Amino acid sequence: MVKPKLVVVYLSTQGNTKKMADAIAHGAEDRGMEARSVSFYEADMNEIRDADAIALGSSTFWYKMHDAMERFIERMGKELGQTAIEGKVGAAFGSYGWSGEAPVDIARMMRSLGIKVIDPVLRVQYEPNERDLEECKRLGKDIANAVKKTVRPVA
């Protein structure tokens, strides 16, 4: 049986958001998904097109997500088009220091592309601890549960 697929794309300067991304992927795997956590510059648009779910994460720098992540989401919309993206399950996350705007902005951009972003939009202050990583795994499991409930039309 083909497993449903999750791609987790992150932008992380010191590895904090990357740790969240890896834990989200592990949580989804525990619930039977095929999941891959990749840095934004390694992300493959064809893989995203084929995925049932996408999780996007960036740390907050100067009160917003990194420009490169914003450009990545815009490129995703342009290259894949709304029909390929619409109806996918999504999640937004990121590490922050004091204001934490990036995950909220990511969720807004994903929703404007028609992605069904689930709650919570997950934010962790600085380096995730064990409890934070459990929450990230929980989000991965929730993504898998949401995918099971979603029937997407075959393209």
Ligand SMILES: Cc1cc2nc3c(=O)[nH]c(=O)nc-3n(C[C@H](O)[C@H](O)[C@H](O)COP(=O)(O)O)c2cc1C
């Ligand atoms: C130059 C710089 C600017 C930052 N600006 C913000 C900010 O505006 N708001 C905030 O919440 N955190 C800010 N931070 C804190 C980072 O988001 C935080 O260190 C985070 O854990 C980095 O995660 P990463 O390793 O995934 O990139 C900033 C950090 C640096 C070095």
